[in-house]
Amino acid sequence: MKSAQTQKLVKTTLLVTLIALSVACGYSKKTTAAMAGSVPAISQLAPNSANAGAAFVLTVDGSNFGSQAVVNFNGTAQVTTFVSANQVTASIPATDVATAGTAAVTVTNPATMGTGMYGSGGTLAETSSPMSFTIN
Numbered sequence: 209m210k211s212a213q214t215q216k217l218v219k220t221t222l223l224v225t226l227i228a229l230s231v232a233c234g235y236s237k238k239t240t241a242a243m244a245g246s247v248p249a250i251s252q253l254a255p256n257s258a259n260a261g262a263a264f265v266l267t268v269d270g271s272n273f274g275s276q277a278v279v280n281f282n283g284t285a286q287v288t289t290f291v292s293a294n295q296v297t298a299s300i301p302a303t304d305v306a307t308a309g310t311a312a313v314t315v316t317n318p319a320t321m322g323t324g325m326y327g328s329g330g331t332l333a334e335t336s337s338p339m340s341f342t343i344n
Contacts, residue, residue: 245331
């Protein structure tokens with residue numbers, strides 16, 4: 209009889225321990241909110257104008273460009289090449305300059321994922337102030 213009571217006590221102790229560990233692990237997450245990222249700034253566009261209907265490569269000079277920075281031409285993300293923290297280039301297709309007018313150019317540093325234990329932290333996406341581009 210004593211052996212049965214001992215087994216029951218051991219089983220109960222193991223069950224309580226497993227439940228306690230499961231609950232503690234499931235509710236012990238701590239996360240850190242994403243922080244502000246590096247805000248890019250545009251100082252110059254080259255060229256600063258183009259003829260309607262002609263594709264071209266746009267060079268954007270400025271500061272705080274991240275390695276994954278994206279040039280937005282009139283609100284549309286473009287295929288972008290990172291040159292340095294002070295320069296990026298983008299291929300602007302003829303369809304994006306089909307008619308004369310002005311287009312807003314911005315640069316966005318995308319958000320980065322957190323590296324914390326639960327994926328917490330990271331940075332928010334940040335976008336530069338717009339600079340006008342003339343389409344002749």
